[in-house]
Amino acid sequence: MAEKLLIEVNDSVELYLYEGILKQNKIPYIIKRPNVRGYVRIIAGEAHAVPAEIYVPEELYDDALEFTEVIRVEKNQGPDNKENPTYKKRKAFAWIIVGAFALTVLILVLTEFVF
16 A cells, blocks of 8 residues: 655644544545654553654555645634735734834833933
8 A cells, every 4th residue: 555645744733633634534544654753652542652654555545635635725714824914904903002102101201300
């Protein structure tokens, strides 16, 4: 059975999400942790070791990709994704708040010296 890389994950929560969807849809998978060796496996535990690569059978790759699409879509809609439409609005709002705070502090400092 030939296997194909589905995704490389860097977060244990994301790993559990992928595992759950693949199990639910009865798609066999293999998790490989190429950079996790020896003591790290003992200390962190096998289940929590990331980064991890998820492989699925080549003939089920398209099905696995379709079933896990929801995770990739949600991940791309996160607040820290620069391609998210609300990212620029949130960033601008944060700078407005910082500017207002800095202006208030500046006014207080200047008025302190006047009186």
